[in-house]
Amino acid sequence: DQQVKQNSPSLSVQEGRISILNCDYTNSMFDYFLWYKKYPAEGPTFLISISSIKDKNEDGRFTVFLNKSAKHLSLHIVPSQPGDSAVYFCAASAIQGAQKLVFGQGTRLTINP
């Protein structure tokens, strides 16, 4: 039972354009969402997060949007840069659920020059 889903395994975007990565979840108890970035053969690094009391959080080129009614969140990267090429995981947590993170399958983002 996949509680957090990233339905696009890969995404290719031209340098300078906007990258939009999507994530859906099924558990309405989730109240905190995070995005991690991962390069090959390395551990993921934290990118940005959002609490369920907000619908948007922005940090430089990265913005995360949360639509609770649709159980959907998205990560926008603008402008996209070659160094953004990586696998992006979304993750969710529920304060009632032992505070574990549940991860999506990941989306491989490739930024083309």
Next chain:
Amino acid sequence: DGGITQSPKYLFRKEGQNVTLSCEQNLNHDAMYWYRQDPGQGLRLIYYSQIVNDFQKGDIAEGYSVSREKKESFPLTVTSAQKNPTAFYLCASSSRGYSLNVRGIFSYNEQFFGPGTRLTVL
């Protein structure tokens, strides 16, 4: 220089042998976690520990064991009972779960990951 170390980076073992993966952190975090990553899949939680001398099973604990005798260390043993042990193993740590700020708003204490160990069972 604070962080999480995992050793070794690559590990090869014969089928039927137990193997222990090391994870050490000097971030003074209470909570530690073990995940495994397989191609095309997300990170799946094996075991986690929120405090010394205590740990809980994650979603795929069968065939694995852990110990948490020290705050800094959370070794994972992959036993011969694990049917498909070849994978990339990631250790993480965090301050315990959620924290409450002065405005009464909860925030999640994000997990920091080590560089991972790729285990190949021959």
